[in-house]
Amino acid sequence: MFSFFEHLLNPTARPPHRPLPVQGEPRALGRFYVHFLRQAPWLIAGLFVSGIMVAGLDLTLPLFIGQITSMLSHTAPQNLLALHWRILALMGFVVLILRPTARLMQDLFTNQAINPGLTNLIRWQNHFHLVRQSWSFFQNDFAGRIANRVMQTGPALRESMVMTTNAVWYFIVYGTAAILLLSHADWRLGLPILTWLIAYAGLMVFTVPRLRERSRGVSEARSALTGRIVDSYTNILTVKLFARSSDEDSFVQETVDNHTRIFRRQTRMVTGWIFSLTVLNALMVAGTGTVAIALWVHGKIGLAAVATALPMAWNMANFSGWISMSISAIFENLGVVQDGMRSIAQPRQMGDAPDAIPFKFHRGLIKFEHVTFDYGRIREKGARGGVLHDLSLDIQPGERVGLIGRSGAGKSTLVNLLLRFHDPATGRITIDGQDIKSLTQESLRGAIGMVTQDTSLLHRSIAENIRYGRPEATMQDVLDAAREAHALEFIEELEDWDGRRGFDAHVGERGVKLSGGQRQRIAIARVILKDAPILVLDEATSALDSEVEAAIQEQLAGLMEGRTVIAIAHRLSTIARMDRLIILDAGRIVEQGKHEELLARGGIYANLWRRQSGAMQIDA
Template sequence: MLFRWFESLIDPFEEPVDRMPPRSVGRFYLFYLRQAWPVLAAVVVVGFFVSVIEVSLFAFIGRLVDLARSADGAAFFRQHGRELSWMGFVALVARPLFNALHDLLVNQAIVPSLTNRIRWQNHRWVIRQSLGFFQNDFAGRIAQRIMQTGASLRESAVQIADAIWYVVIYTGSAIVLFAQADAWLAAPLVLWLLAYVATLAYFVPRTKARSWRSSEARSKVMGRIVDGYSNVLTLKLFAHTRREEAYVREAMGEHVERARGMTRLTTAMDATITTLNGFLIVGTSGLALWLWSRGQVTVGAIALSTGLVIRINNMSGWIMWVVNGIFENVGTVQDGLTTIAQPRTVQDAPGARPLEVTRGEVRFEGIHFHYGKAGGVIAGLDLTVRPGEKIGLVGPSGAGKSTLVNVLLRLYDLEGGRILIDGQDIAAVTQESLRSQIGVVTQDTSLLHRSIRDNLLYGRPDASEAQVAEAVRKARADEFIPELVDGEGRRGYDAHVGERGVKLSGGQRQRIAIARVLLKDAPILILDEATSALDSEAEAAIQDSLDLLMQDKTVIAIAHRLSTIARMDRLVVLDKGRIVESGTHAQLIERGGLYARLWERQTGGFVAVEA
């Protein structure tokens, strides 16, 4: 019950404010830490008492030595019983209690919950980034930065809270206690403190800079390793294992060099502080003995000063590693910022409303889009797809067919013009509602590494088992799903398909994709090279499922294999981002233009064309 109460202090999945995290390190820290400020404040307060109690134990040692020297042994406990009881209470009750409270706050409330709140909110921001964001980076590097940024931010925040009090209380109390015995006794500690601060001031900023570069290099290594694992089939087909090893080794070598640069600083800082500590111990102990020999301090003062400087010696080493760890973590957070704190290039407009599709008309009005390049991809294109019409987009590679689909789905924002669905500008509706009204079957069907059922329910999460079974039957996927077994013995709908669906054949993946879109039952359908990756037999088997899928929908189909879209109501021929021809298959063949040339090239001029 006690553990659960502390664990409930921070909700890791509290709904975040949907805005970009700050791009400066300090404001990034504040953005997340202020969400848990009551718990962090409690850690600081409890840390103060923990530090005071630790210092008081050394004061007790000096006091006990002095009491033992001056008191009558027989009457010692009677004369000093109350003071001894207080010392026992502090050591036996207060110290364990405050240490336990500190551990509960840190280990139960902060470590699991705050860490994962930061990760969750960063993931929530990044997962809504545009397609271009993910195309410009390694998936593994993005994931690693999400994971390590949360842990590093939390760890450095807790380290700062702990280190502040240990430094302030230990050194401050020691100076006061030494000065009470004799003002000269505090002199070595004051000199040591000045030198210690100067050492940290020199090394810490350099450690931070090198730590950031090391973290950046580590992220590059992770990205390259994951990239190789994700494309392991290509690696094996081209027999380039050694080339891949060299690619990773280059990044790993860079990381090694940068890590060495950081550890050189760490070693130099450790040697400097160890030397300073030696001067502190010898200087304080020697001065205490000299003052005692002159009768200016007691034996208890020797015990206190020697014990406390040895403790400060140990603490200074701990502080050095903590400070080093803090700035290493700050460097990791700074590295994560380069990925996480990026503005979304495709966002819902303020006050965006859900799209309502009643007829399914799609209209492109003077659209321009160039992927930010100087050359034209689509320039001034006009096209209207009537409700329920099925059109095929045809043209050579680079003509703009897939680009037209991408801007319709608003994976990218237009640079000019507008796209209307039933008279509603897609830039003024929510992205979620837009894509929920459009079903898509692509050439490269990518399935999630989850069960067959989970992949199907992506089309419609609330679908019943009967609806799922009906969609599977229509897609002719019921022929193979019952026979599936994964590596852990799960069968049928519960079998996992592997990363990107690699455990299924191309035809099986495509049927799952068709069943998923059948379940979605969106009024607008896009087929982007939906059968180009299949052999003729698999394509013929799937064609009936596609015909079912297209019933009563507005359809935009892309295919290089022209025979698959020749039956469409209308074919639109694109070249260099412009519409150069439009009409039925027969009309375009008769016209003898670009489409006729493409058709002749594919059929070799031997296939007769029906009028």
């Protein structure tokens, strides 16, 4: 039975093609809820129906008390079972069988199907959406805050939905039925509960919108606090190197104080809400008792009606405390969902075009045609920066091109545009005649192997990090790639904190358990294994010592054969043997040619070469 309910929803099924609603659109919050809830309609319906059954069956208990009171007052003890055994058996069946069964069904839908299934479905689909956001999206926010919103939005959305169904709907069903039943005995008997419901609704109308706004503020402050804490932990080496623990205390303390201040504003309102409700409950119970006794004294109702009215009023008072806390939690969760939408419900930046097609590699001809780009900024004319200005460049199939220039000249920007991390402001980029904007990004990047200067590894095993280049690769392929990258000798000696050794050892977050040179060799092994037809090397050997660099350069030379290659390096000796060198300055190509040709011109490249190597000569 448990397994049946647990498998009613697959939390990691591929998300529907419907896009997420975008924050700021009309009714975005409601549409955000509907986007997920419509994927589990039968679970929501089951929860709804079982909730009505539980509310209706709970309503029978005060009725049973009233009927038993009437039986006891009008029947001799020795005749009770003989005259009323059928109704007593029915009461026992309802109390012992029907109500536990209805409650079990409600709990099965809630605890087995909805709580784990819907929660993780929301998390999974939010992650599925966010991981396809552009690189710049993640550069503009704390990774910890984004992750926190993904993790919190799932349970918050689920809890607000379940509470609304189980608590609020229960209360509406129970309260309405109570008024009707008591009014059936005498219309005045239902007045205290009706008056209480009106006052309760007025209190909600006053409190709930304010509570929702304060809850959203608390969630935003909590996300900011999480982001700052994660930022400190992520950069803990910098904190230690500069001995700035006290400054980090102040950095985090500011957000803790802000979160505390906003949290207190919310809890003040919650406390006021609970006190007001307690007073209303007391008035309702006292009013119901007073009216019931007065009507009984004047012979307007029987003892059974009095015995029914008082438990109903008491149940309403008890339920209202539960409801008040539920409503408080509902709107606190609404605030969490609204805060989560600030990261999640955003249009996908740099998404594939609706008619995007997979990239088809033919020869590897790359063309930059009148490309201009400046990250959306406007600079004064002639100002320097990491930008490109009307740049045109053709890279022939199989050609090995080196990009050279001062920091900020536009080298990495050119590569990032090729990988379509950004789109040019003007112009276009084609590979084998295919405009990269018309291609699916995954197929484009799948055809490009890249080793970056700032090598970041996944917190997984060495083998998994290398195999990331080609997931279907065998372990022998992984070994061969590691050997070619001259990484085998240190990998075999690795052991992590859990005793895993060699290729099974985990590298820590971003690869912090390895040195910079070791991380770079793992990255090179990953690219060797990927075996992509286009190769991009951005300071690929900058973290290596000279002996290892020389050995790996030989492997890279073999890897470059037959491939279109773009290499960036500040150490000119590592790319001097390229087929063509492109010198960038302030986003423009100012020189290009072979090493010897550029030296003969005596321009920027020649000056850079002399500064780095003096009179050193290399073999052509």
